Amino acid sequence: MKTMKILTTPRMERCIGCHACSLACARLVNKRLSWNTAGIRIISSGGLSTGFEAKPCLACNPAPCALACPTGAFVQRKGGGVIVKRKLCIQCGDCAEACPVDAIYLDATGEPFVCIHCGQCVPYCPHDCLEMAEVVVEPSTEKEAEEVAP
Amino acid sequence: MIRDHFRILTVNLDTGKGKIVAVDGRDTEVGGSGLAALLFNKYGHADKPWDDPEQPLIFTIGPLTGYFPLMSKTVCGFKSPYHDQYGESHAGGRSALSLRFADLDGLVITGKAGTPSYLSIGSRHLEVKDVHYMWGVDLQRSGKMLRKMIGGAGHRSIFRIGPAGENLSAYACITVDTYRHFGRLGGGAVMGSKNLKAIAIQGDGAFHLPEGKEYAELFEEVHNQLTTTDMMDKYHNLGTPVNVAVLNALKALPIRNLQQTTDPDIKGISGETFADDALLRNTACAGCPVGCIHIGFVREKFMEPNQYLYRQVSYDHEPIFATGSMLGITNGFKVLSIIDVVEKMGLDVMSAGVALAWATEALEKGLISEKETLVPLTFGEAENYKEAILHLGNGANDFYRLLGQGTMKAAKQYGGEDFACVLGQEMAGYATGEVFFASQALGFRHSHLDSGGYSFDQKNEDKNVKEAVDFLVKDEQGRVFLTSMVSCLFAREVYKDELLAECLNSLGYTTLADNMDLVAQHIQKLRWRLRLATGFDPAAVKIPKRLTEVTTWKGKIDTKFLNNLKKEYAKRIVELGEEEKEDIKS
Numbered sequence: 001m002k003t004m005k006i007l008t009t010p011r012m013e014r015c016i017g018c019h020a021c022s023l024a025c026a027r028l029v030n031k032r033l034s035w036n037t038a039g040i041r042i043i044s045s046g047g048l049s050t051g052f053e054a055k056p057c058l059a060c061n062p063a064p065c066a067l068a069c070p071t072g073a074f075v076q077r078k079g080g081g082v083i084v085k086r087k088l089c090i091q092c093g094d095c096a097e098a099c100p101v102d103a104i105y106l107d108a109t110g111e112p113f114v115c116i117h118c119g120q121c122v123p124y125c126p127h128d129c130l131e132m133a134e135v136v137v138e139p140s141t142e143k144e145a146e147e148v149a150p
Numbered sequence: 151m152i153r154d155h156f157r158i159l160t161v162n163l164d165t166g167k168g169k170i171v172a173v174d175g176r177d178t179e180v181g182g183s184g185l186a187a188l189l190f191n192k193y194g195h196a197d198k199p200w201d202d203p204e205q206p207l208i209f210t211i212g213p214l215t216g217y218f219p220l221m222s223k224t225v226c227g228f229k230s231p232y233h234d235q236y237g238e239s240h241a242g243g244r245s246a247l248s249l250r251f252a253d254l255d256g257l258v259i260t261g262k263a264g265t266p267s268y269l270s271i272g273s274r275h276l277e278v279k280d281v282h283y284m285w286g287v288d289l290q291r292s293g294k295m296l297r298k299m300i301g302g303a304g305h306r307s308i309f310r311i312g313p314a315g316e317n318l319s320a321y322a323c324i325t326v327d328t329y330r331h332f333g334r335l336g337g338g339a340v341m342g343s344k345n346l347k348a349i350a351i352q353g354d355g356a357f358h359l360p361e362g363k364e365y366a367e368l369f370e371e372v373h374n375q376l377t378t379t380d381m382m383d384k385y386h387n388l389g390t391p392v393n394v395a396v397l398n399a400l401k402a403l404p405i406r407n408l409q410q411t412t413d414p415d416i417k418g419i420s421g422e423t424f425a426d427d428a429l430l431r432n433t434a435c436a437g438c439p440v441g442c443i444h445i446g447f448v449r450e451k452f453m454e455p456n457q458y459l460y461r462q463v464s465y466d467h468e469p470i471f472a473t474g475s476m477l478g479i480t481n482g483f484k485v486l487s488i489i490d491v492v493e494k495m496g497l498d499v500m501s502a503g504v505a506l507a508w509a510t511e512a513l514e515k516g517l518i519s520e521k522e523t524l525v526p527l528t529f530g531e532a533e534n535y536k537e538a539i540l541h542l543g544n545g546a547n548d549f550y551r552l553l554g555q556g557t558m559k560a561a562k563q564y565g566g567e568d569f570a571c572v573l574g575q576e577m578a579g580y581a582t583g584e585v586f587f588a589s590q591a592l593g594f595r596h597s598h599l600d601s602g603g604y605s606f607d608q609k610n611e612d613k614n615v616k617e618a619v620d621f622l623v624k625d626e627q628g629r630v631f632l633t634s635m636v637s638c639l640f641a642r643e644v645y646k647d648e649l650l651a652e653c654l655n656s657l658g659y660t661t662l663a664d665n666m667d668l669v670a671q672h673i674q675k676l677r678w679r680l681r682l683a684t685g686f687d688p689a690a691v692k693i694p695k696r697l698t699e700v701t702t703w704k705g706k707i708d709t710k711f712l713n714n715l716k717k718e719y720a721k722r723i724v725e726l727g728e729e730e731k732e733d734i735k736s
Contacts, residue, residue: 018434126440
């Protein structure tokens with residue numbers, strides 16, 4: 001039985017709003033200094049007095065963003081979520097529009113940023129809010145992934 | 151580095167228009183404190199009063215802001231209504247990262263809006279908008295209104311003022327993101343004088359990072375030092391309120407207008423008691439994994455039967471000292487309920503608490519009556535203080551309007567100068583002895599964080615004036631470099647010179663990394679020159695009698711030592727303000 005890991009946010013009640021996760025993703029995955037161009041973004045849920053929420057990719061399978069992508073830049077990832085092929089992206093923004101939880105950020109040029117479930121943000125959280133969870137990969141999903149991959 | 155110069159946005163509230171200006175000086179004025187002084191020299195007027203519309207309100211960040219953990223503070227520079235001289239106040243929250251991601255090293259606001267307005271900026275927008283209906287609205291309510299009006303939740307910073315700022319109290323604060331403050335020296339009144347209710351900064355830009363692994367590896371090393379060693383335990387655990395019990399044990403906690411320095415009842419407002427009974431959670435400034443902001447709660451029964459409301463209130467050592475021990479309040483929840491009212495009004499909590507402590511004693515001594523105070527101020531009676539703070543913020547009568555200009559100003563009119571606990575401005579919560587008193591009374595910001603005088607008092611028994619003043623001058627120099635980066639000063643044990651140089655080098659600021667000592671000296675002198683040019687006379691500084699009557703663990707204050715410290719430090723400050731001979735000048 002094959003498994004894949006996905007990023008989950010099971011303990012967000014502990015979040016202190018330091019943005020270390022977003023900054024780590026931007027720095028290590030996307031090579032940028034930003035709290036926007038990141039696969040996980042933190043927002044205050046109605047002012048700081050009500051705590052924080054994460055805007056992570058929920059690792060949908062099938063992923064609406066991949067289904068919406070007209071050029072194959074977003075393709076279904078085994079175990080949920082997407083694999084991003086930046087060279088194929090035409091900055092149409094359809095992926096962000098299709099995402100039901102606003103997990104895809106479009107920068108000023110329309111370039112999309114989404115979680116790739118690599119887990120590099122996890123160790124930077126000082127309160128252990130984040131966790132990589134194992135999910136079983138269904139055989140049919142594996143086949144689909146092979147079919148859509150360029 | 152993002153760029154080798156400063157990218158400054160100037161906004162003129164008279165016209166509602168802004169301008170992006172490139173300013174040189176990255177290798178000499180650096181950012182933060184240095185940049186704020188540079189910008190005041192460029193845009194400010196030493197000879198005009200603080201509330202002249204042409205005076206600038208300045209916010210600056212530094213070369214390391216956002217790039218490394220705890221580089222998370224913003225410096226606010228302005229001509230202060232408290233003394234009509236140049237001053238600085240610092241705050242965190244999301245202010246620094248919002249400015250960084252809005253692609254600004256500094257924001258300079260001049261002019262006066264035609265009607266009460268807010269300024270909203272980001273990397274791709276600028277708007278001055280009329281919000282006349284928000285004038286007079288308290289800070290909590292205006293915060294809720296602004297959050298709905300301005301997009302970008304979580305990735306923005308909102309600075310705002312309350313009624314105290316609108317009424318031009320000389321110690322009105324600028325509240326940042328609900329729980330942090332440009333607290334001291336009256337920045338809130340500067341915003342009030344400009345008809346500026348709020349400033350919203352959207353951090354919506356993104357920047358490329360240096361190529362190669364060096365930067366990311368160094369970041370990880372710094373992050374690990376800050377999160378896996380015990381260096382930051384104090385701040386993450388009980389937070390600054392850990393000082394309450396420590397200072398009380400040392401006989402160094404100002405209590406009941408500094409009539410005492412220790413009291414067994416202080417246990418009720420210790421950091422330990424707050425953590426056990428009132429702590430809801432910690433929160434953090436953006437870019438800081440330490441999370442030193444401690445949030446407690448106020449629960450109020452507003453109606454029978456059993457109808458309650460609650461509010462969340464942040465607490466630290468200084469607010470606890472100012473509204474707790476200084477006012478004789480030794481119940482944590484009562485302290486939080488007073489801080490809550492101070493927050494609504496937008497007052498600097500330290501000045502407000504110390505001012506009311508003086509007023510309480512002045513009332514006891516018959517120098518003023520209830521005609522002035524409107525409520526019977528009594529040490530230990532929290533409800534009266536809550537009402538008095540509303541009067542102070544609203545400027546309810548001549549007495550409160552004058553008290554809102556500074557405790558000493560009220561004492562000069564009504565009497566009681568001897569027991570007005572003023573060291574440049576209302577004292578901070580450390581009665582550690584002579585070096586701290588001289589340090590706050592003469593220090594650049596009149597802040598307990600200007601230099602570690604409180605620490606010197608605790609570590610040194612001998613009374614060597616030269617050694618103490620050398621320490622104050624040298625320590626200020628190190629701190630002014632940190633506040634030019636702009637680091638949180640809680641990280642000063644981590645960001646030693648060697649690490650700062652590594653950080654600067656990793657981003658390409660190699661010249662700066664090679665000249666840190668000279669640059670720190672230059673900024674220290676630049677700031678003092680500006681302070682002196684705007685009217686500061688260190689030789690004229692007086693330390694009120696009450697401060698000399700204190701007994702600490704070391705015994706009675708040595709007045710002769712204190713006077714000699716004051717004299718020597720004043721002399722050194724004048725020397726620091728002399729024209730520079732070195733080539734470092736920009």
